[in-house]
Amino acid sequence: MRSLEVCKCSKTQAWYLFLVLVVITTLSFTGRVVYLSLGEGYGISLDPSCKPRRHVVFLKTHKTASSTILNILYRYGEARNLTFALPFFDHLGYPQLFKARYVKDFERNPSKEYNIICNHMRFNLPEVRKVMPNQSVYFTILRNPDQVAESSFSYYHDVTPAFREAKSLDRFASRPSTYYSPSAADNHYARNLMWFDLGGDHNAQGDPSYVNSTLQALERAFDLVLLAEYFDESLVLLREALCWPIEDMAYFRLNARLRLSVAPLAPAASSKLRQWNSLDWSLYSRFNRSFWERVARYGAVRMERDVSQLREIRRRLGATCLRGDAPAGAAETVPAEIRPPSFGTAKILGYVLRQDLTGPTRELCTRMVLPESRYLSLLQRKQALIKLPHNMENRL
Template identity: 40%
Template sequence: MKHHWWLLKLWRFRVTGLLLVLGVTSLTILLSTYFLKHLGESKDLNEKSKQKAQNSRQKQTVAQVAKYPDFFEILRSRRHNPPPVVFLKTHKTGSSTVQNLLFRMGEKHGATFAFPSYSYQFSYPDKFEADFVDELPEGSSQFDILCSHMRLNMEELKKVMPPNTIYITILRDPVQTFESVFSYYTFSIPAFSLAKEAAKTMENRSALSVFLGTPESFWDPKSPKNGLGKNPMSFDFGLDLQHGNMAWSANLTALVETFHLIMIAEHFDESLVLLRALLKLELEELAYVHFNTRSAHSITSLDETTKARIRAWNHLDMKLYDFSLKLFQKKVEEYGAERLKRDVDLLRASSSKIRQKCVASKNVSPEELEESVRPWQPDSATILGYSVQGNLTKEEQGFCMRLVLPELQYHAHLMTDLCKGKNEWGHVCSDLEGKPLFISKSTEDETWLRLLA
C-alpha cells in the first residue's frame, strides 16, 4: 500500500514538472514571437525614419534654395567684404573655374587686382617677382586679389600683398593632370613636340605613349619651356625638381602649410564649401561652370600601364598631391562630415538653379560660339564653351556673361581701365606674341562690353 502511494506521488511530481516545462516553453515561444515581431517593426520604423529624415533634408535643401532672393541680387548687396586673396593658378587642374569665381567676386566688390604688367601671366615660367606686377592704380591703398598664372615665389608675393592675405590653390590627380597638360601643350612644350614627331613614324602609338616610353630622350631639364613637361604642379609651386631628396620634402612641407586651403579637383564642391567659409562668401557667389573642357577626340584614354608610367615620371607631383590630400581631409574633419554634406547639397542645388537660368547650351564647339565667349584654342586640342540664354534682363545678361566668360576675355575686361590708352591702335593689352587680347574699337567687343556693364 505504501509502495503504491510513493509511485502515485512520483507520478504527480513528473506530471507537474512536465506541465512546468511545457508552460515555460510556451511562454518562451510567445515572448520570442512578440520580440521578433516588434524588432521587425522597429527595424522598419528605423528605415522609415532614415528615409523620412533624408527626404526632409532634401526638401529642406530645395526650400532653402527657393527662399533665396533673386540670385542676381548678389550683384547689388553683400554683408561682408572678402579678405585679400592670392590664388596660385596651377595648370590643368580646374583652376580657371576658380579664377572665374574670384574675378566675379572681385569685380562686384571693386577689389583691386594685382595684374601682370605685361600679358595675362606673370612672366611665366620665370619665378614670380614683385616687379612683374603692374603699378597700384590711383586711389587704391593695396592689392586685394592676385590670381593670374605665375610660378610661385612666396617671399616676393608677400612684398606685394597685405599681411592678412589668404593663400589658396588647387591640385588634381597627377595622372589626369599630366594627360591634360600633354594634350593642351603638345606643340608648346618642346619635349612633347618631339614625341609628337616621333609618333608619326609609329603605327597605332599616341604621342603620349611614345613620350612615356622613353621620356628622358625627349625632355631637356635645362630648357625653361619644358617646365610643365615633368611634375607640372610642383613646377607651378616653384619647387626644385632636380632633387627629390629630404631637403625637397622639407621645402614641400613648409610651403604647403603656408596655404590656408589647397582645394582638390576630385572633391571640387567640397573644396568650394571650405572656400566659402574661409572667404565668408555668399552661396550664390560659388555658382560655376567648368572651363576648358576638351572635346572627346582631344582626350587620350589611359590604360593601367600608361597610368603607372605617368605616376613614375611625375613622382614629385604624386608626393605633393598625396600630402595635400591628407591636409584637405583634416580640414573636412574639422568642418564636420555631416555639415559638409549638407552644405554641398545646398551648393549644388543653388548652382544648378543658376546654371539653368544662365546657360542655354554647354560643350559647344568653338566654331558655334561668338568670339566674346569662345575659349582660346591650342593647336593640339579643341576646347568647348557655353552659350548664354536669351530673353534675359540686362542685369541677368551681365551676370550670366560673367559666369561663362573665358579667362582671356575676362582678364582683358578687368584690365581695360589699367591698360587703356597704352596702345595707339586701341589695343588694351597684348599677349606674349604682341597679339591683342582685346580690341576696344571692335564692334563685337563693344557689344559684349555693354553686356558686362
C-alpha cells in the same frame, strides 16, 4: 586745405573726376542681385563673427580647373570694386619665379593696396608678400598628376619640345628621358608641372630631405589647398575660409575639353609617369590627406548639405543663363566674344547663352562664361579707366 585744393581743379580735371564716378557706377558688376534671387531659400548661413576676407592670394596652377576658380575671383572682386594685382599682359612673369615688379603699376606705386592676385605665376613667397598684405588668405588647387600630365600633353603639345618629339603620351611615358631636355624652353610642362608652379625644382631627384622641407614650407604658406577631383567640396571649404556667401561660389566649368579629346592613360604608362612625376605625386599625396582631414573637421553631414545647395544654385543659374543643359563645342558658342580659344590638340568647351537675357542677368551670365583672357582684358581696361592722372593724385 585739402577741400580748397580740390576746388582749384580745372574744369577738365573736374570733368575727369565725374567720368571716373560714372565709370565706377556703370561698370560695377551687379550680379549679386541675380545671385540672391536665384539662391533664395538655399543660402548657407555664415558664422556671424566672421568677416568676408578681402585680401586673397590664389596660386593658379596649370590643368587643375584653376580657370574656373579664376572666374569666381574675378566676379567677386569686380562686383565689389576690389583691386586686382594684374599682369602687364596675360601672366605674372611665368615661367620665371614671380617678382613684385611683374605686377602692373607696382613699381610706380609700391604702397598701393591690392585685394586679389590670381593670375598665372610661379610661386615666390617673399616677392608675393611685397605685393599683398600680411592678412591675405593663400590658397591653390591640385589635381591627380596623371590627369595633369594627360591634359598638359593635349594643351601644350605644340609648344613643348619633349611632347612634340614623342608624338603620343604613351610613347613619352615609355621613355621620358629620351625626349626630355631639362634646359629646353617650355619643357617644364612635361615634368612635375604642379611642383614647378609652386616654385620648386621640378628636375630634382626626389631627395627625401628636399621633398619634405619643400612640402613643409608650402604647408606654412598656404591656408587651404583644394582638389580638382572634389571641386564642389573644395568650394565649400573655400567659402568657409573666405567667409563669402555660397552664391559667390557658383560656377560653370571653363577651359574644359570635349570628352573626345581626353585620352585615358594605359596602366603601364600611368605607372611609368608616376615615377617620372614623383614630385607631383608627393605634393598631391600630402595635400590630399590634409584636404580630407579638413573635410572631416567640417563634418560629413554638413558638407553633403552644403554641396547640394551649391549644386542647386548652379542648376538654377544654368536654367537661367544657358541654352541647353550642357556645354557646347567652341565653334557653336555665340557670340564671338565668349568663344573659348583652342590650345594644341585640345577642343575646348564653350556655352550658348539664352537670347532673351537682359540687364544684370545678362551681365552675370556673360561673365560666368567669359574666357579668362577676355575677362582679364576687361579688368585691365577697367582699372586703367579709374586711375587718376599724376597731377590729380598730387592735388587730392
